[in-house]
Amino acid sequence: MKHVISVLVENKFGVLARVAGLFSARGFNIASLSVGETTDTTVSRMTIITSGDDQIIEQVIKQLRRIIDVIKVSDLTDESYVEREMVMIKVNADNKVRAELMQIVDIFRSKIIDVSPKGFIIEATGDSNKIDALLDLLKPFGIKEIARTGCAAMSRGSQKNHK
């Protein structure tokens, strides 16, 4: 089962390696990992998407908590949370298909951020399902390149434990 784990860590060099190393050393798989500073610049938030049965996830979380630089770990999966990912897609767009593409971009509330004679670069944000759906729709036009950021996630409402 897919799990979304939010980890607050000290914003120091080596921390990313420690967290990623924990996964690789134990053969746990990371589907996506994103990192950024929080409002407190000494603290960063990592959002890790991983999957496994309950026992594996429990181990992952315990092992994460064991890392000295890890301040807080929450499994958002069972809470109500929002997740977003950003993607840039370079897609073939000659004159014949431009209108159609622009419609798709519109429906997905995404943006065209670069235009060239042969193609577009489309920027989209949303949860992973939406992004996957957009990619599926664009595939027939010929996708040349994509860059995905990986997910960022946050629990809903007023829980204060997630900075």
Place this chain on the structure above:
Amino acid sequence: MKKGAEILVESLIKEGVEYIFGLPGAVLCDVYDVLYDSPLKFIITRHEQAAAHAADGYARGSGKAGVCMVTSGPGATNIVTGLATAYMDSIPLVIITGQVPTSMIGDDAFQEADIAGITRTISKYNYLVKDVNDLARTIKEAFYIATTGRPGPVLIDLPKDVLSGKAKYEYPEEVHIRGYNPNVQGHLKQIEKIAERISESEKPVIYIGGGVILSGADQEVEKLAEAINAPVASTLMGLGGFPGDHELFLGMLGMHGTYWSNMAVNHADLIIAVGARFDDRVTGRIDKFAPNATVIHIDIDPATISKNVQVDLPVVGDAKEVLRELNVKVKEKIKKKPERASWFSEIKSWKEKHPLSYTRDKKSVKPQWVIEKICEMAGENAIITTDVGQHQMWVAQYYKFKKPRTLLTSGGLGTMGYGLPAAIGVKLAKPDCPVINITGDGSFQMNMQEIATAVAYKIPLIVVILNNNTYGMVRQYQSLFYNKRYYATDLDANPDFVALAQSFGAAGLRVENEKDFDPIFKQALAEKRPVIIDIKTDKDEKVFPMVPSGGSVKDIMVN
């Protein structure tokens, strides 16, 4: 303002450090220049791996953090095995490595290695200090992290310019690390539940591990065992955590554990695991381990709980603190000591069915016999270090450890070459205790250069080589599971260990038959210098019982 090297040395003194084990390098010359006038003693080993093991031996013997200091690059990479050894057994070490100047880090400079990167997964924590202003705080934190919670080794990498740079020196009084708050006190409600469950149990077994020794919980374990009248089995790391001659003691459990302790665990209705981690050498096949038992697990490290074996009642906390509370609760719950007559008679029948035994013969001196003799002659203050192999298991089976911190062995990583340097370290921590390294001819050759260190510092210790001219434990596997197709296990070109010892300036003695042993061992105990005793033993002697790896108690081989 003080130089980084001065800050380092003064901080080590504030931490109560007596000895630094290490080997020199030019990047550390700023430090030596300060050490020159300091009360700290620097023990130069002949190999950095040995420096780490010696610091580890000092730590296991004293309960304080051991300190090791080595140079950048190859000096640093040479400590990797020592670090991993300490990490696996949760031993507090502070390892200081020199590093090339910050301006050159990452340039593949001469004698540069990314030791922080290399050791990330085998240290509890590590630092690369890039600013001399962070140095004092880093050292304070390193000792704190190494010695609290589940202890472990911490590495501090110090670039040359940090050691020669200057900063205001203030040694912090306290440590605040947001993400590190070990849970010492156990949850009281949970402890109460455990006491309740214990009072209902008919066939309990207490299973102790190294955590009992690390937390100093041996007295509490004894009190618990006596109050609830439960037999106690120990892991290799837990030996000494419960008196080896106590009537409730079952001996070691697991792969080479006693038949009856494995059977007891297998038939138990309750397992009370204290400071143990359900290592695979203990459990064998997980799904067949203690199939009928409720499992209680007391451990300081939440990550060990239900890692291997599903635990029913966990308590996270320091073993000593938790057991102290538990003993109070047990006293309230259990008014009259249970007799458990049928449980003990069951255990007795297993013990009678397959006692630990070996056959003596005229041909050779039996290693098991040697260990029994050493145990008898060395006295209860003696500290034994071992290496890894058959001799290690015979020590675990036949030596009766009565006090904590009297067996030093690499349980987790299984490091050959650990024993001699560890003996050097522990002898410095406990100068009044006889220190004996029981080793194999294979293991001894992994760090035998350290005889020179022992001779140089006049450290009297005894090395007993159970010399079977082979990598015995591996040969045993080949014998039992590979149809005696011996390969890569014979040690044909062994040196003459007696002559070798003498060439180092140590005493070299040889035991050829049983009757030689007494006088020679007596002489060794009286020597004021290192002694190496070479004892020829039989290649084909085997360690039994044995649960083949991945097997269960049902697969136990008793001879």
